[in-house]
Structure formats: C-alpha cells, structure tokens
Amino acid sequence: MRAFFRRGLLLASLRLLTLPALAQTTKTDSVNIRKIYDEALLRGQSYDNLRQLTSQIGARLSGSPQAQQAVDWGKVPMEKLGLDRVYLQEVMVPHWVRGAKEKAEIKPAKGKGVALNVCALGGSVGTGGKLRAGVVEVKSWAELAALPDSKVKGKFVFFNRPMNPTYIETGRAYGEAGDQRRNGAVEAAKRGAVGALVRSLSLAHDDFPHTGMMRYDEKVTKLPAAALSTNGADELSQLLKADPGLTLELEMNCQSLPEVKSYNVVGEVRGSKHPDEIIVVGGHLDSWDLGQGAHDDGTGCVQSMEVLRLLKATGLRPERTVRAVLFMNEENGVRGGEQYAALAKAAGEKHLAAMESDGGGFTPRGFNIEAPEATVRKMQQWQPLFEPYFSGLFVAGHSGTDIGPLKDQAKALVGYDCDSQRYFDIHHTAADTFDKVNRRELELGGASMASLVYLLSKYGL
Amino acid sequence: MRAFFRRGLLLASLRLLTLPALAQTTKTDSVNIRKIYDEALLRGQSYDNLRQLTSQIGARLSGSPQAQQAVDWGKVPMEKLGLDRVYLQEVMVPHWVRGAKEKAEIKPAKGKGVALNVCALGGSVGTGGKLRAGVVEVKSWAELAALPDSKVKGKFVFFNRPMNPTYIETGRAYGEAGDQRRNGAVEAAKRGAVGALVRSLSLAHDDFPHTGMMRYDEKVTKLPAAALSTNGADELSQLLKADPGLTLELEMNCQSLPEVKSYNVVGEVRGSKHPDEIIVVGGHLDSWDLGQGAHDDGTGCVQSMEVLRLLKATGLRPERTVRAVLFMNEENGVRGGEQYAALAKAAGEKHLAAMESDGGGFTPRGFNIEAPEATVRKMQQWQPLFEPYFSGLFVAGHSGTDIGPLKDQAKALVGYDCDSQRYFDIHHTAADTFDKVNRRELELGGASMASLVYLLSKYGL
Numbered sequence: 001m002r003a004f005f006r007r008g009l010l011l012a013s014l015r016l017l018t019l020p021a022l023a024q025t026t027k028t029d030s031v032n033i034r035k036i037y038d039e040a041l042l043r044g045q046s047y048d049n050l051r052q053l054t055s056q057i058g059a060r061l062s063g064s065p066q067a068q069q070a071v072d073w074g075k076v077p078m079e080k081l082g083l084d085r086v087y088l089q090e091v092m093v094p095h096w097v098r099g100a101k102e103k104a105e106i107k108p109a110k111g112k113g114v115a116l117n118v119c120a121l122g123g124s125v126g127t128g129g130k131l132r133a134g135v136v137e138v139k140s141w142a143e144l145a146a147l148p149d150s151k152v153k154g155k156f157v158f159f160n161r162p163m164n165p166t167y168i169e170t171g172r173a174y175g176e177a178g179d180q181r182r183n184g185a186v187e188a189a190k191r192g193a194v195g196a197l198v199r200s201l202s203l204a205h206d207d208f209p210h211t212g213m214m215r216y217d218e219k220v221t222k223l224p225a226a227a228l229s230t231n232g233a234d235e236l237s238q239l240l241k242a243d244p245g246l247t248l249e250l251e252m253n254c255q256s257l258p259e260v261k262s263y264n265v266v267g268e269v270r271g272s273k274h275p276d277e278i279i280v281v282g283g284h285l286d287s288w289d290l291g292q293g294a295h296d297d298g299t300g301c302v303q304s305m306e307v308l309r310l311l312k313a314t315g316l317r318p319e320r321t322v323r324a325v326l327f328m329n330e331e332n333g334v335r336g337g338e339q340y341a342a343l344a345k346a347a348g349e350k351h352l353a354a355m356e357s358d359g360g361g362f363t364p365r366g367f368n369i370e371a372p373e374a375t376v377r378k379m380q381q382w383q384p385l386f387e388p389y390f391s392g393l394f395v396a397g398h399s400g401t402d403i404g405p406l407k408d409q410a411k412a413l414v415g416y417d418c419d420s421q422r423y424f425d426i427h428h429t430a431a432d433t434f435d436k437v438n439r440r441e442l443e444l445g446g447a448s449m450a451s452l453v454y455l456l457s458k459y460g461l
Numbered sequence: 462m463r464a465f466f467r468r469g470l471l472l473a474s475l476r477l478l479t480l481p482a483l484a485q486t487t488k489t490d491s492v493n494i495r496k497i498y499d500e501a502l503l504r505g506q507s508y509d510n511l512r513q514l515t516s517q518i519g520a521r522l523s524g525s526p527q528a529q530q531a532v533d534w535g536k537v538p539m540e541k542l543g544l545d546r547v548y549l550q551e552v553m554v555p556h557w558v559r560g561a562k563e564k565a566e567i568k569p570a571k572g573k574g575v576a577l578n579v580c581a582l583g584g585s586v587g588t589g590g591k592l593r594a595g596v597v598e599v600k601s602w603a604e605l606a607a608l609p610d611s612k613v614k615g616k617f618v619f620f621n622r623p624m625n626p627t628y629i630e631t632g633r634a635y636g637e638a639g640d641q642r643r644n645g646a647v648e649a650a651k652r653g654a655v656g657a658l659v660r661s662l663s664l665a666h667d668d669f670p671h672t673g674m675m676r677y678d679e680k681v682t683k684l685p686a687a688a689l690s691t692n693g694a695d696e697l698s699q700l701l702k703a704d705p706g707l708t709l710e711l712e713m714n715c716q717s718l719p720e721v722k723s724y725n726v727v728g729e730v731r732g733s734k735h736p737d738e739i740i741v742v743g744g745h746l747d748s749w750d751l752g753q754g755a756h757d758d759g760t761g762c763v764q765s766m767e768v769l770r771l772l773k774a775t776g777l778r779p780e781r782t783v784r785a786v787l788f789m790n791e792e793n794g795v796r797g798g799e800q801y802a803a804l805a806k807a808a809g810e811k812h813l814a815a816m817e818s819d820g821g822g823f824t825p826r827g828f829n830i831e832a833p834e835a836t837v838r839k840m841q842q843w844q845p846l847f848e849p850y851f852s853g854l855f856v857a858g859h860s861g862t863d864i865g866p867l868k869d870q871a872k873a874l875v876g877y878d879c880d881s882q883r884y885f886d887i888h889h890t891a892a893d894t895f896d897k898v899n900r901r902e903l904e905l906g907g908a909s910m911a912s913l914v915y916l917l918s919k920y921g922l
Contacts, residue, residue, distance in 0.1 A: 041626045165502045168850050168905070203901060363824070363880050365851065389629050390826065390854075419824050419880060421901045440664060440882045444629070 026385060029458075033385055033451040035314045040450070044443035045309060049077055049302040050361075054292035054434040061122075061289040062329040063095025063260040070285050071263045074326045077305050078267035081312060085270075088263040091339040093329040095260045096123055098289055099253035104226065106239055107132070107247045116236065118226040119209040119290065120254040121181060121198065122332045125222045132249040133194045137240055141179075141187065149192060156248055157188035158197040158240075160233050163424070165203055170420045171359065171398075174201055174427075181212055181227070189220040195250060196225040199233040204425040207231050211288050212428045213332050224252055262328045264336045269308055271320035271457065278321045278344075279456050280354035280410075281307045281449060284330030284402055291432035295423060298434075299361030299442055301326045303416070306446035307453050318457035320352055327402040330358070337402035344409060351410035353456050356400025357449060361442040362419040366393030367452060371412035375461055379412070382455050391448045393417065411461045416449050487846060490919075494846055494912040496775045501911070505904035506770060510538055510763040511822075515753035515895040522750040523790040524556025524721040531746050532724045535787045538766050539728035542773060546731075549724040552800040554790040556721045557584055559750055560714035565687065567700055568593070568708045577697065579687040580670040580751065581715040582642060582659065583793045586683045593710040594655045598701055602640075602648065610653060617709055618649035619658040619701075621694050624885070626664055631881045632820065632859075635662055635888075642673055642688070650681040656711060657686040660694040665886040668692050672749050673889045674793050685713055723789045725797045730769055732781035732918065739782045739805075740917050741815035741871075742768045742910060745791030745863055752893035756884060759895075760822030760903055762787045764877070767907035768914050779918035781813055788863040791819065798863035805870060812871035814917050817861025818910060822903040823880040827854030828913060832873035836922055840873065843916055852909045854878065872922040877910050 040046075057073060060066040071088065078086045098120055106114040120126075136151055137158040138144045144157065159180035163173040177199075184196040200210035209227040216222045228236060239246060265285060271277060283300020287293020304324040311318055328336035344351060355367075366386065369376045376396050386392035399413035407413060418441075426432045501507075518534060521527040532549065539547045559581055567575040581587075597612055598619040599605045605618065620641035624634040638660075645657040661671035670688040677683045689697060700707055726746065732738065744761020748754020765785040772779055789797035805812060816828075827847065830837045837857050847853035860874035868874060879902075887893045 037629070038627045165901075166499045168498070170901075363882050393851075421824050421905070422899050425899070438883050438886070440626070440631075444882070 029385055029455065032314070032316055032454060036310050036316070036450045036454065037389060037447040039310050039313050040306070040443045040447035041440070043313070044306065044446060046302040046306045046442050046446045047439040049305065050294065050298050050437060050442065051434055053298050053302065054294050058292045059289045060285065060287050060293060061096070062093040062262060062286045062332060063257070064289070067262060067286055067328065071265055071328070074265035074285055074301065078265070078324065081267065081309055083267045083269055083308060085268040087266050089266060089339055089343060091262055091264060091328055091335050092259045093262045093335050094333045095257040096332060097255060097257060099126065099255065101251050101253040103251045105249045106236060107249060108239065108243050109245050114235070114239070116232045117207050117209050117229045118232070118250070119211045120252045121214040121225040121227055122211050122288065123214050123256065124185070124225045124252065124254055126253040126255055127224045127251050130249050130251045131195060131224065132247050135197065135236065135240060135246065135248050137237055144187060144191065153192035155193055156195045156197050157184065157191070157193045158236060159184045160199045160237055162199060163201060163203050170203060170424050173203065174424055177201055182215055185214055185223045185225040186217045186220060189223045193223060195223050198225065198227050200227045200230050201427070202230050202424050205230050208429040208431050210428040211290060224250065226250060226252060264328050264340055265326040267305065267308055267324045269311065269318060269322050272317050273319040275321050277350055277352045277460065278323060279352050279453055280323050280325055280403065280406070281453055282325035282327055282402055283357050284328070284336070285326040286329050286331055288331055288428045290428065290430040292434055294432050294434045294437050295360040296427055296432055297330065297358045299437060299445070300357035303357045303361065303442070303446040303449055307450040310446065310450040311454065316454055318454065320457040320460065322453055322457060330402050334401055338405045341405035341409060344406070351406055352461055353412045353414060354403035354406045354410045355414040355416060355449060355453065356403045357416035357445065358400050359416065359418055359420060360423040361437050361445055362422060363441045364389065364391040364445045364448040365417045365419060366391050366395065368395055368397030368399055368415040368417050369412055370399045370407070375412050378461065386448065386451065389444065389448060414452065416445060418445055490846055490916065493775070493777055493915060497771050497777070497911045497915065498850060498908040500771050500774050501767070501904045501908035502901070504774070505767065505907060507763040507767045507903050507907045508900040510766065511755065511759050511898060511903065512895055514759050514763065515755050519753045520750045521746065521748050521754060522557070523554040523723060523747045523793060524718070525750070528723060528747055528789065532726055532789070535726035535746055535762065539726070539785065542728065542770055544728045544730055544769060546729040548727050550727060550800055550804060551722060551724055552789055552796050553720045554723045554796050555794045556718040557793060558716060558718060560587065560716060562712050562714040564712045566710045567697060568710060569700065569704050570706050575696070575700070577693045578668050578670050578690045579693070579711070580672045581713045582675040582686040582688055583672050583749065584675050584717065585646070585686045585713065585715055587714040587716055588685045588712050591710055591712045592656060592685065593708050596658065596697065596701060596707065596709050598698055605648060605652065614653035616654055617656045617658050618645065618652070618654045619697060620645045621660045621698055623660060624662060624664050631664060631885050634664065635885055638662055643676055646675055646684045646686040647678045647681060650684045654684060656684050659686060659688050661688045661691050662888070663691050663885050666691050669890040669892050671889040672751060685711065687711060687713060725789050725801055726787040728766065728769055728785045730772065730779060730783050733778050734780040736782050738811055738813045738921065739784060740813050740914055741784050741786055741864065741867070742914055743786035743788055743863055744818050745797070746787040747790050747792055749792055749889045751889065751891045753895055755893050755895045755898050756821035757888055757893055758791065758819045760898060760906070761818035764818050764822065764903070764907040764910055768911040771907065771911040772915065777915055779915065781918040781921065783914055783918060791863050795862055799866045802866035802870060805867070812867055813922055814873040814875060815864035815867045815871045816875040816877060816910060816914065817864045818877035818906065819861050820877065820879055820881060821884040822898050822906055823883060824902045825850065825852040825906050825909040826878045826880060827852050827856065829856055829858030829860055829876035829878050830873055831860045831868070836873050839922065847909065847912065850905065850909060875913065877906060879906055
C-alpha cells in the first residue's frame, strides 16, 4: 500500500508541474466539490436517516422481520429525492436465528462456576441442550495440529489468537485473525472436538462478544461455535493455566430456518450524457442481530443515499448513471451483491465503477481501489482535490464485499476508506449503536463519496 | 495550509529521486520509528495513566485542590521511569471558583418558565443574587453596533453566532466564533447591558453548555457572562422571535479568589551528545472544572510522559535533552507556559524545539509547525517516515498555547495534530470524560510524538 501511496504523491506533484491543462479543469471541479461538502456539512441528511434506521428498526439480520422493515424504510428517503427510478431486486437469503438461549459457564474443578459472556457465531448450529466438556486452548493452527487426538477429542477447542495490535490498519489484523472464526468449527470437528470457542475479533479489552460469519464443511460434523469477549477469553485462558481440567458448559439454541425472499433497494439517477454507463455506490442494509447495525453498515447505506441527494441538491447532475444500492445479506451470504451482479450481467449493463462504504462512518481518509494499475494512477491524479478535506489517500486495496461480484464487469471497484481505529471495538456487537456515530464524520464521508462519484461521472475511466 | 502541504508532497517526492544518501539514513530511522509504534501499541501506558488522572482526580482547575493533586500525581509516573531529573516549577495561578449556584430560566410574557442549561464562563463575576432582564440577540459585532442604546441598555446581550460548520478544520471555526466568548461581556458592558449570554462553542446540537475563558476590561463594568448549550441557544432564539419581550433570570455565584501557588511538573532525560540543546514536549495539567479534563488535556499530559517512556523502552536514548512538561494553568492564564519560558531564558537555556499536544487524543494526522519556512521544509522531509502511520501531514500552523511564550527561544514550535471532528463536541463540558478516549488513538498519538522527538533529537534543526 505504501508504494502506491508514494507513487500517488509523486504523480500528484508532477501533475502540478507538467499538466496545466488538467489544472484548468480542476478549478471547476474544486469549486463543485466544495459545494458538495458545504451541502453535506450544512444540510446533510445521513445522520438523521441513520437515526431513523437504527432507532426505529435497529438490528436487521437477513431473513428477519426487521430486515424487511429496513427494505420498506430504504425506499422512502430515495423516493423523496425524486430520482429517475427506485426499485427492488428480489433475492433469496439465508435465515439464521440466534434463539433465546445463549449461555456459558466455566466449571472449575473446585469452587463456584464463572459465567462467561458469549454469543453464537452466525450460522452456528445449537448445542441441543447443555453441552459440557473440557477445554483445550490453541493460538495457531500449528498448535492444534501438534496436539495428540487425546487432548482434543470430546473437548471444546478454544481459539485464542488475538488480533495483532501493532498493525496500524485494524482491518489487516481483522483479516489475519478471522480465520479462527471462519474455520474454527470445521478444524475442531476434524479432530473430534465437540465445539469451538473463539476469541472475539476485537482490539479492545472489554466484555462484548463479537459475532460474525462462520462456515461448515459438509464432510465433517457441524459443531456449535461461540465467540467469547476478549476479557472473557483472557479469563478463560488464565483459569485454564491454573486448572487445565476445568469444564465449560455451553447452551445455545440458534438454528438455520428455510431461506426467505428479500430485496436489494436501488435508487437511480440517469446520466445526462452517457446514461448507459453506470456507477454504483452502496452499503449493506442487513446487519448482525446484536446492537443496531449503526457503523456496520447503516452508515454505508445512508451515505450512499446521500450521494444522490448531494448531487441533486448541488445541481451537479451526473453525466453517467449513478445508482445507490442498499445490498441485502452482506453479513451471512452476500446474496444481494451476487444477485445485483448477475442481473446486471444478464441485462448487458455496462458498469464504469462500483463504490462501497462498509468500514464504518468515521473520518474519511480516501479510497481503496481495485483496478488495473493505470486506472489507479488515473484516479490518483484526483487526490489533490481531496487533500483539503483530509481525504486524499487513494491507494490500491480491497474495495468491498457486496461489489466484489462486479469485479469482471466494472473498470474499478472502490472502497470508501475512513479512520479504522474504533471500528473493530464495536463491530458485530451489541455496542454498534447510533451514539457511536459522529454526525460530522458521517456527513464528511458522504461528501467524500459524492465528490468521487461526481468526478467518475464527469471524466469516466 | 494547503499550499504548504502540496509543497511538502513535492519535496518528499523529489527527495526520493535525488537524495539517496538521506534515504540510507532513514532506513534506520524507519526501523526505529516502527519500534516506537510497536512499543506504544503493545505496552503503551498513556491510556492507563489517563484513566488514573481522570478517575482518581478528575476536573482540576487552576488553584483547586484537585489541581494540586494532579501535580502530586504527575510526578509519580515520571519518577517511575527513572529519568535523569523530575522537578517542579513554582508558579502563581488565578483561582476562580464556579460556586454552587448556576441557574437560568426564560420567563415568557405568558405561561411557564423554561429552564436553560447554562454555565458561567471562566473568570466571570457572579450575578449577586437573581438577575432578571430582557434579552437582545445578535449574531455579529456589526449587529450589536447597529442597535440603538435603548435596545441594549439594561438587557442581556445574547451572542448567538454559531461556529461555521463548513470548515473542515473545526479549530478554525472555534477560533472565529471564540471572540463572542472572549469579548462578549466587555462589548455588552460598553453598551450598558447587564450581562452576556454566549452560544456554546460547539458544532454539536446538544444540551451541554461549554465554559472557557472570558476577559474583562478594567475601564468598563464587569458583567456576568454565561454560556448556553447549542440547543438552549436555538430555543432561546426561537422564543425571542415569538416573544421579543421575554425576560431571563440568571443566578450565578462564581467568583475570583486570591491567587494560589502551583507548579509545572517537569521530567527530563539528558541528551547523550548535545545535552545543552533542549526539546520540550508537553500538555497542560489543569483543566476546566466540568467533566474530567480527559481530551483537554489529560491526553496531552499522558502522551508527553509517554514520549519519555517510549524512548527509554526502545533503547533510543536521545542525543539532545528531552523534557516532558505538564504545564499548569493553560485554561485561564497560561501562567505555567509563561513561567517555563521565563525560567528557561533566565537560565540561558537553549531550546531546539517545543511540542505541545492540546487538541485531544484522537487519531494522529501529523504536526503543525511554527518556524521559518526553511525549517518547516526541513521537517517536511521527514513526512515519508510518518506516512505508514497516517501521520505524515506536516504543515505550517498554530502550535500550542503553553509553548507560545518560547517562540523567540526555540527554533521550532510544533503542535501535535490529530483528527479534529469530535473535539469541540465535548470541549470544556461535563462530557469531556475518559470514556470518550479511544486507547489506540491515544497511544498512536504518543508514538507519533515520540517519533518526531526522536528525529529532532538525532538531527537537530
């Protein structure tokens, strides 16, 4: 990433020296981007929309009644904008439910039990009543592989590798530690364990367990899998050191129900010059069932709708078609993203670019771009326009999960990039609530996204 | 600011092309800075120190018993570090107390009174019992000047100009709107008013009144001055439109007591090669009497102490002398900053640079530098070392209040710069509490400061 950033700086600087013609163009652009930011900071509606979504509906896991309410809700602000088209895209989604029972207790050899804050990982099977077994802790796959069967069989495998706090980008640490959550149950099952306990993917030290998707392999037994809060994981680890023979009792009655019909919500402004070239800007409408889905990803949804509003309110009618898409089912299936791409392909639509905001509604930094190097460089020429807004960091990097399926159909996939320090503290927990979102940070993000959409719609790629 | 930033980018880029010798040097620097960040992120102590300061002592206005407790507290972590010297610098400070009564009520012509959240501005006189008068609202000095005496005399002047939300830098908006708080009482007195009511300096819409320093002019009557929350100011403005004859009743028994002896707390590591050249890094130990003085400026204090710890823990003994200074009385007098500079001058000390952290403990962005342009450019050559930490924005700009008096004695004054979006939401209010501080953001700030101190101590200016 750094190499790209430096190259970007160099290009930006050289451009000032050698490309006066482009500098001429960017004077208007600079004025228009200022208008977008002014509108967002003076009259931005992202924050009020987010308040509605989080307080009136709250958590909205795919397949739930709240997810349907969110679909109905999402149409309303878009219809108010007087777009050229607002419509739904049908898609079948998984329907997993947590159930009312979710409890864990450490049972030491002597003395009283110790309650642990846990939550089922998304997609996990239930325990079928109380499940009590010993616990074996591992911090790596190699450690698990090195254990004799006798140490694993009939036990819970406790995956306790923390996220790496030395990474400046928290997302990198999340990516690296996430294999425990995703694959823990399968790898534990292969060794004859009865369940998987996973340290929450968080850099904070607190009592919130973090849910999130896990997977099964049809070839091995489906084991129940639960997340422990980071404090809980540390405590269990400590207790195990003193009392390796302790047992843990887990009870969860989560289950997967039949798939449910759901929808992506789409709002569209047709391009004035090149209506057949489409720019997507989106977030995901579903959330995990804990908290309110505020930063993940209510913020991305309201920012995406705000992009359309900002272009309209500033009179900057896009030359290419811009679609705000509220994707369904990012969290546990990506069905909405896949459906959007499939329908676009079937219809022979031409996508110029797709942008996603799914890293929280924090202070903008710039954009992560998935595109050929020449395209990344071209976009990096726009960096100076974003520097006055501290949002000029255009780097090659991961864009977003929902737009991933458009990879072969769009010239560039773009991930909105914002400050990442607080995100994983609350991600997938009961603490992902509206009060964690700062109005200005959120509105600045929408302005930053709208500004890039404006440039994409004007210049193409 | 932008011009400087662009110039910085250009220099940074050209450097890569033309100065391989320096690139050689910076490889070691890059490794050492990585060590500093690793230490901060793995074992940083800023957060735990801040927890102590805010929870065990809390608010600590100059002259208060809590301010003295903070002085006693500040020595402890520094003494634990095994520095070359830990000492106090005596200084006399103002002693203003809020008093127990602080109440305002709007009295409409008809109907029930409306309670308003208010707080006395720092340094204000009391009302001497209940003070009831009409209210005249102004949004600019010109508006006040244009009012006939009859509209002002015997009334409260209500200064209701909001901070400008379109500025990306909230500090700029604070600076511009702050004249109402500082000068409102004097200008109101000149026109025969009985008091000043000032809209809180905040970009948030909430119920917290924000205190802060105001001044008097010995030539005019000292009027009581109070801040209204932004919601309260909006409400009063609305009510005034409907009922221009309403009155407001204000009661405050704040007062100024005799000055009190207090202290700056100083910890010092002597330079291994140039002990006579001094680098100061500091924050202010005092805070307003509302909240816990967490972001303002507990964070700056713990980060400054952490700079010394990080250099020690990483084995990067500085070549020049580094002093952490916890300044007393930034908020209502700057006596500590003035005393430090006066003592340094009297002792004939040579200061290379002084750095201050007093913009909150949010995610680092870089540094604001007050120095001759050549010095700024020289420091901007270090930007690439900070880019991997998103902290490479070195620009000319305001450094800090406590180090200001060192302007003629130091080659550069440096303000630690961090994300500014949330700062003024809580600044000088009861909401400036420990829970608003994020551990990683705080520790990253300390690492960023330590890295710059390391370079300054190695290369000089």
